[in-house]
Amino acid sequence: xxxxxxxxxxVNTIRPVDPIYCIRPNSIKTACNWFKSNFPGNxxxxxxxxxxxxxxxxxxxxxxxxxxxxxxxxxxLIRKIFPEAKAYYMNTVKSREHIQEAYFNYNIKDFxxxxxxxxxxxxxxxxxxxxxxxxxxxxxxxxxxxIDLSQKxxxxxxxxxxxxxxxxxxxxxxGLSFHVGSQCMHPISYAKGIRDLGNVIRKxxxxxxIINVGGxxxxxxPDLNPxxxxxxxxxxxxxxxxxxxxxxxxxxxxxxxxxVAESGSSIVRVVLRKKQKLYINDGTYGSxxxxxxxxxVMPTRMIPNGRMTSKKLTSYxxxxxxxxxxxxxxxxxVLPNNLKEGDYIEIGQLGAYSLTFRTKFNGFYSNQIxxxxxxxxxxxxxxxSSSSYLVA
Ligand SMILES: *Cc1c(COP(=O)(O)O)cnc(C)c1O
Numbered sequence: 465x466x467x468x469x470x471x472x473x474x475v476n477t478i479r480p481v482d483p484i485y486c487i488r489p490n491s492i493k494t495a496c497n498w499f500k501s502n503f504p505g506n507x508x509x510x511x512x513x514x515x516x517x518x519x520x521x522x523x524x525x526x527x528x529x530x531x532x533x534x535x536x537x538x539x540x541l542i543r544k545i546f547p548e549a550k551a552y553y554m555n556t557v558k559s560r561e562h563i564q565e566a567y568f569n570y571n572i573k574d575f576x577x578x579x580x581x582x583x584x585x586x587x588x589x590x591x592x593x594x595x596x597x598x599x600x601x602x603x604x605x606x607x608x609x610x611i612d613l614s615q616k617x618x619x620x621x622x623x624x625x626x627x628x629x630x631x632x633x634x635x636x637x638x639g640l641s642f643h644v645g646s647q648c649m650h651p652i653s654y655a656k657g658i659r660d661l662g663n664v665i666r667k668x669x670x671x672x673x674i675i676n677v678g679g680x681x682x683x684x685x686p687d688l689n690p691x692x693x694x695x696x697x698x699x700x701x702x703x704x705x706x707x708x709x710x711x712x713x714x715x716x717x718x719x720x721x722x723x724v725a726e727s728g729s730s731i732v733r734v735v736l737r738k739k740q741k742l743y744i745n746d747g748t749y750g751s752x753x754x755x756x757x758x759x760x761v762m763p764t765r766m767i768p769n770g771r772m773t774s775k776k777l778t779s780y781x782x783x784x785x786x787x788x789x790x791x792x793x794x795x796x797x798v799l800p801n802n803l804k805e806g807d808y809i810e811i812g813q814l815g816a817y818s819l820t821f822r823t824k825f826n827g828f829y830s831n832q833i834x835x836x837x838x839x840x841x842x843x844x845x846x847x848x849s850s851s852s853y854l855v856a
Contacts, residue, residue: 465518470838475731475767475808482830483746484731485819489522489835491727492815494845496526499723502697504704505715508532508552510679511542513720513816514728516833520545523723532679532718536562539570550574554641554718556582556601556617563589576601576641578619580630587634598631599639599676600624602664604657609645609680610688611758618642624664632670639674639716640664646721648680649690651699658703665707675704675713681722684844685813686798687761693722693844721816726840728815731767734807740780742803747784747791750828751814753821755782755793760813763841764797767808774802786826812841 468474471486478484499507509523510532520531524546531542534555542551552574553566566572567590576599577583583598590596603618619627624640631638640661644653654677665671677700682690704715730751736743748756755762766773779796780803799809822829839846 465833465835467835467837469836471729471731471810471836472767474834474836476769480731480733480832481745482832483733483750484830484832484834485751485814486729486731486834486836487516487518487522487815488727488729488837488840490837491840491843492519492522492724493526494843495723495726496523496528498693498845499717499719500527502694503715503717504697504701505717506530508716508718509723510718510720511538512820514724514818515541515820517541517545518833518835519724519727519815524549528723532720536565539566539572543570552576554599554601558582558585560585560589567593573597574599574639577627578603578617580627583627583630583634594636596635597637597639597674598635599641599674600627600631601641601643602657602660604642604644604660605653606643606645608650608653609648610760611646613643613645621660621664625668628664628668628670628672637673638670639676639713640672641676641678641716643678643718644680646680647682647688649682649688651691651696653680654696655699655703658700658707662707665709671709671711672713674716676716676718679718679720679722681717681719682844683721683725683813683816684842684847685761686763686842690844692847722844725813725816726843726845728813728818729840730811730814730818732809732811734803734805734809735785737804740778741783742780742797743783743785744809745785745828746830747782747786747828748793749784749786749788749791749823749825750830751818751822752782752784752793752811754817755795755811756790759794761795761797762814763812764799765810765812765841766800766803767810769808772802774800776801785828788825810841
């Protein structure tokens with residue numbers, strides 16, 4: 465992988481025709497260090513967020529060397545990069561074959577579930593193993609999240625009582641987990657989740673060995689300006705103390721977005737301008753899926769290319785290269801008003817849920833990835849340095 469000091473240097477050196485992608489190892493390091501210094505427990509990286517080998521490697525080398533995996537291929541990826549790392553199979557819906565392979569071939573002991581049927585599958589596929597760590601995933605309100613996961617995953621708190629009792633009968637250790645939804649905009653969601661787990665604990669009189677507060681920690685976007693991450697940790701600590709448990713469970717979290725979002729940028733090129741519509745060379749079938757129907761607005765910046773950049777800004781919508789009408793990113797994306805064909809744009813905050821969504825639809829696919837050393841356009845961790853970027 466080629467390395468450059470900055471996005472501008474990279475673009476002016478290679479002047480790419482197709483989209484290219486940047487990884488900032490420094491941003492991954494900053495985020496990992498922040499979680500290690502602030503989260504009062506063990507941290508798992510949610511691999512689905514960005515499974516690029518380089519990214520997984522940087523996360524692990526920066527001391528977050530436990531991994532939340534959801535498929536047998538994610539398990540294989542982790543075993544290839546970090547053969548000894550602890551991986552947790554936290555998808556609540558898995559095939560018997562994959563459970564068996566995970567346990568017997570890849571030394572996975574930690575499994576999540578949210579139904580009795582899934583628990584039965586885990587027990588049978590591991591041949592009644594005695595060393596399982598089983599997590600009951602409880603569905604909690606995702607009201608403050610941009611991406612709601614509560615309808616697809618999690619047992620109702622009332623169902624969780626029976627599941628926790630069953631797990632206790634079969635496992636070496638038991639855990640309770642939840643997910644507040646992705647890009648959670650209010651720290652109170654974690655406190656509510658922990659309180660819901662508290663009710664399960666009181667009613668079953670089972671103190672879990674592990675409490676897993678999941679992912680959902682936010683990043684920063686032009687129209688999504690969450691409270692500092694410190695507030696999230698404060699809520700979690702307070703709610704955890706309020707459970708007043710004598711034997712303190714181990715705390716886990718599973719951040720994805722917050723660890724890697726700001727490490728990644730896509731560099732795209734304007735192929736055609738129609739008034740405020742910019743037709744660019746990447747789109748929702750490429751690295752910009754989340755800018756499509758989920759309508760995330762990423763920070764954008766015109767890359768200086770030798771001609772005058774107008775100081776006057778205007779709002780654009782972006783259109784991707786394929787012939788499908790959903791290949792459209794509504795924005796608004798704020799950029800200089802004199803953009804034209806051939807100009808390059810950096811789109812930031814794309815280290816999470818981006819590269820992994822690329823398809824080859826319509827013949828458009830790019831896999832040119834570079835390492836760069838400059839700062840991201842916006843940062844949750846260095847807010848002052850990004851304050852020049854207008855946030856809502
Ligand atoms: C997706 C996912 C995560 C990561 O979520 P973020 O919102 O990116 O932090 C963590 N845990 C589970 C079980 C997930 O499915």
